[in-house]
Amino acid sequence: MKLSFPNVSRSYDARRKWIRFWAYDNALEVPFFLAADALTKLVPGASDDEVSLLTVFDQHRDRIFRAAERVYSRNSKGSYFLKATDMA
Template sequence: MALNFPNPSRSFDEGRKGVRFVGHDGVFEVPFFIEADALVKASKAARPLDASQDDCLSAFDRLRPAIHDVAREIHGNRRRSSYTLNASDFR
């Protein structure tokens, strides 16, 4: 079954400086975390994010389709119980 993202919720993780979100593969929840550095690279931002909640959540919302595409690709290549997306996952 394909990974999809029917729930648009996401949350900021202050301790790890990034955003948590959840995908679904059939009946299974698949947790993801994207690091703030990955949000910077994915957005091709001219200035770095300050890794604040507002910056990270805004960047995530703008980049949601691209982030979901990368999450699907990674999940399809290596099945795990959870995933961390980092800057090297974005081209």
């Protein structure tokens, strides 16, 4: 299933160390959580503070969305967690 990503909002949860973003499967909103360490592996040497992580997310948005589509196509559940290994 092809997801759409019209909502450019994303937020960082420092306690859980992930970035939350949303996709849509037709009218169904699908929440995703991306582990912060996945972003620091995309850009070695990147800082793990909120501003830096959100910047890396924005710079690699297309790659992250492709990974989200792969993970979504494998499962049917309420929310999805992306790890560094999903970014390959």
